Amino acid sequence: MTPIIELAGITKTLKGQQQPRVILDGVDLTVGEGESVAILGRSGSGKSTLLSLIGLFDRPDSGTYFMGGRDLARISERRAASLRSAEFGFVFQRFFLLKHLTAAQNVAMALVNGQGWLPRRKRRARTLEALDQVGIAHLAKHRPARLSGGEQQRVAIARALVRGPRMLLADEPTGALDTETGNLVIEVMRAATDRGCGLILVTHDQAHAAKMQRVLRLEDGVLRQVELVPA
Amino acid sequence: MIRLSGRFRSALIIGLQGIRARKMRTFLSMISLFLGVLAVVTVQAAAETARTLQLADIELHLGKDGTRTIYVPPIGQAMDVTRETLQGQQGAAASYTMQAIIGEPKVKPINPGASPLDHPEMYGGGYGPNARYEIRCDDTGNCRPVPVDESGAAPPGAAIEVMLVSMVNDVRQFRPYRPVSGTWLDFSSQPSYSPRIVINKAAAIGFNRYRIPAEMRIDGAIANPTPRIIGVIDDGNEQPMAYARADEIGNWLAPAEPAGAAVQQGGDGASPKEMYISSGPGLEVMFSPTAGETESLLIRKLVAAGVPREALNVNVVDARKNIEQELKILRWIFLGMAGLVLLIGVAGILNVGLATVGERVEEFALRRAVGTPRVLLAGIVLAETLLTGLLTAAAAIGVAAAALDVGIRMLGDRVPQLQDMGFPWQAGVAGVIAGLVAGLLGGSIPAMRAARIPIATVMRA
Numbered sequence: 001m002t003p004i005i006e007l008a009g010i011t012k013t014l015k016g017q018q019q020p021r022v023i024l025d026g027v028d029l030t031v032g033e034g035e036s037v038a039i040l041g042r043s044g045s046g047k048s049t050l051l052s053l054i055g056l057f058d059r060p061d062s063g064t065y066f067m068g069g070r071d072l073a074r075i076s077e078r079r080a081a082s083l084r085s086a087e088f089g090f091v092f093q094r095f096f097l098l099k100h101l102t103a104a105q106n107v108a109m110a111l112v113n114g115q116g117w118l119p120r121r122k123r124r125a126r127t128l129e130a131l132d133q134v135g136i137a138h139l140a141k142h143r144p145a146r147l148s149g150g151e152q153q154r155v156a157i158a159r160a161l162v163r164g165p166r167m168l169l170a171d172e173p174t175g176a177l178d179t180e181t182g183n184l185v186i187e188v189m190r191a192a193t194d195r196g197c198g199l200i201l202v203t204h205d206q207a208h209a210a211k212m213q214r215v216l217r218l219e220d221g222v223l224r225q226v227e228l229v230p231a
Numbered sequence: 232m233i234r235l236s237g238r239f240r241s242a243l244i245i246g247l248q249g250i251r252a253r254k255m256r257t258f259l260s261m262i263s264l265f266l267g268v269l270a271v272v273t274v275q276a277a278a279e280t281a282r283t284l285q286l287a288d289i290e291l292h293l294g295k296d297g298t299r300t301i302y303v304p305p306i307g308q309a310m311d312v313t314r315e316t317l318q319g320q321q322g323a324a325a326s327y328t329m330q331a332i333i334g335e336p337k338v339k340p341i342n343p344g345a346s347p348l349d350h351p352e353m354y355g356g357g358y359g360p361n362a363r364y365e366i367r368c369d370d371t372g373n374c375r376p377v378p379v380d381e382s383g384a385a386p387p388g389a390a391i392e393v394m395l396v397s398m399v400n401d402v403r404q405f406r407p408y409r410p411v412s413g414t415w416l417d418f419s420s421q422p423s424y425s426p427r428i429v430i431n432k433a434a435a436i437g438f439n440r441y442r443i444p445a446e447m448r449i450d451g452a453i454a455n456p457t458p459r460i461i462g463v464i465d466d467g468n469e470q471p472m473a474y475a476r477a478d479e480i481g482n483w484l485a486p487a488e489p490a491g492a493a494v495q496q497g498g499d500g501a502s503p504k505e506m507y508i509s510s511g512p513g514l515e516v517m518f519s520p521t522a523g524e525t526e527s528l529l530i531r532k533l534v535a536a537g538v539p540r541e542a543l544n545v546n547v548v549d550a551r552k553n554i555e556q557e558l559k560i561l562r563w564i565f566l567g568m569a570g571l572v573l574l575i576g577v578a579g580i581l582n583v584g585l586a587t588v589g590e591r592v593e594e595f596a597l598r599r600a601v602g603t604p605r606v607l608l609a610g611i612v613l614a615e616t617l618l619t620g621l622l623t624a625a626a627a628i629g630v631a632a633a634a635l636d637v638g639i640r641m642l643g644d645r646v647p648q649l650q651d652m653g654f655p656w657q658a659g660v661a662g663v664i665a666g667l668v669a670g671l672l673g674g675s676i677p678a679m680r681a682a683r684i685p686i687a688t689v690m691r692a
Contacts, residue, residue, distance in 0.1 A: 052686075055600070057600065057686045058686075077605065078604060081599070081602050081603065081605075082602065083602075084600065084601065084602040085602020086602070090600050096593060096594075096597045098252075100248065101252075105248070109598070109601065110602070112241045112244055112245060113241060113598065113601055113602045113607070114237060114241045114242075114602075114607035114610075115237075115603075115604075116237055117236065117237030117240060117241070159601070163602075
């Protein structure tokens with residue numbers, strides 16, 4: 001399996017108003033093409049911080065982060081924005097759909113981001129393709145207010161997939177959904193790994209984590225492999 | 232370049248989406264900016280209108296910008312030489328003004344001295360053969376108006392005194408008199424013994440008010456011709472004026488003094504000044520800038536006819552420059568005031584912009600998460616404020632143009648110079664610039680805030 005991302009010895013200390021707190025203390029993680037990884041951990045353990053480092057929202061204090069043979073640990077914000085657009089797709093617990101845009105326009109938002117330009121016809125085709133991947137192409141013209149929670153999250157997943165990312169990063173994507181809808185959303189994301197996309201799922205839900213190929217737990221700033229006992 | 236273009240288009244698309252999503256806020260921003268942009272447009276439009284009106288008046292009296300004028304003194308054959316040289320020439324015309332009385336013979340005109348008909352005492356009864364005053368010069372050369380001895384004066388009668396302008400070629404190529412009714416003089420036809428005249432509005436008042444017989448007495452004429460009034464024009468003059476072809480008037484005038492006589496007169500001890508005064512009015516010659524050959528030919532001929540070269544000064548009409556200098560200070564003062572009003576609009580945009588960015592923190596953080604660069608986020612906010620500024624400018628320009636149109640409709644009859652006026656493009660440009668500048672100033676701080684929104688906002692939400 002060809003690795004997409006390789007993190008080694010990643011550390012991160014949060015400097016708040018109180019005393020500095022070490023959140024990540026030497027994290028090692030490699031995710032390959034088509035691989036799905038779940039990260040478990042209690043609240044405040046640093047799961048979201050790790051995800052934000054992987055997604056280039058932030059930079060580690062130390063360690064190396066390789067993607068395609070290049071170290072991204074000290075990358076510029078301009079280059080990071082370009083990589084976020086081209087290589088990563090993000091799914092959040094809240095769907096962050098813009099209420100004044102239709103589902104299709106929300107998906108197309110990731111294509112109209114100043115990273116290259118696609119003519120309207122191509123944009124439309126890719127948007128509909130992404131919506132079709134998550135099974136809601138028929139809702140393209142609906143605004144978020146007319147969609148259910150599951151449908152809204154699938155629009156958000158389509159937005160994450162529309163540029164064909166190599167890595168899908170999901171931060172508690174089922175946190176605001178019921179179990180059945182949550183399962184559906186997990187299946188949609190897993191389907192993306194069938195096309196070679198890597199997936200990192202941060203979740204509290206062990207049932208959803210169990211559906212991933214690997215399950216890791218973030219404790220005391222380091223990642224540990226865990227074996228889940230099937231329910 | 233493609234990348235820049237993509238960012239520009241992205242900013243425009245997202246900016247338009249933002250405006251559509253927040254119509255009420257956009258409208259409120261526009262209201263606060265509207266008065267400022269309207270003030271700028273109004274000041275610019277008023278300045279341009281004032282300039283056009285002033286220029287139109289100056290063109291009527293002095294001539295269009297660039298017109299080259301020469302005064303030809305009445306020395307010997309100078310007048311005839313000028314007439315012969317200019318007759319039928321393109322880009323050149325000449326005129327000389329005399330006093331004439333149209334109406335009953337041997338009576339005092341209603342407006343002695345060609346005073347305005349509504350104000351016959353304006354010039355104190357006027358000067359000339361039938362006026363209450365005459366110019367008398369003493370031995371030292373000092374001239375002053377002296378009351379005419381009324382005992383031998385003619386009785387009042389049905390006659391109107393006008394300033395008669397005799398023209399060699401059409402002077403309207405230099406002075407665009409506005410037609411009111413009838414026709415203008417035809418300079419291409421054969422001259423008539425019954426001079427065709429075009430009178431101005433001030434003269435038309437008298438001919439409308441009184442029954443005036445068609446007989447014209449001209450200074451220096453050998454007989455009284457019967458004029459035909461063929462049209463009325465607006466020449467911007469309050470004095471009654473009549474315009475005629477010089478060749479038609481010349482048929483009735485006594486032949487000019489031979490060239491040698493005038494020179495001889497000057498040679499007998501009289502100064503050139505006295506010579507000019509004693510010989511009556513000269514010719515005002517006008518040339519277009521392209522008629523340089525005719526101009527130099529005339530000057531050579533006049534010098535050969537005995538006119539001193541130093542007496543033939545060429546003056547160039549440069550009214551636009553003078554007017555602009557006069558209006559410049561006023562325009563800047565009013566633009567400064569309009570700028571202050573515009574600043575209030577900028578503050579409005581700034582206020583609404585900051586509030587909007589505050590509400591859109593998650594949207595901007597999300598956009599950064601999907602790869603939108605900071606500069607584009609700033610561009611999105613600026614695109615929205617610039618588009619708002621442009622929309623406001625369009626509204627302000629539309630209102631100003633409509634107001635000007637209404638004003639012209641209402642005042643057009645009283646101020647004929649307004650009739651041909653449209654909305655000045657300079658005011659439109661000023662409005663667009665004001666709108667864009669206000670959008671830029673009002674949007675820059677919200678744009679910077681938008682660009683600084685931390686991307687992790689979406690993670691913490």
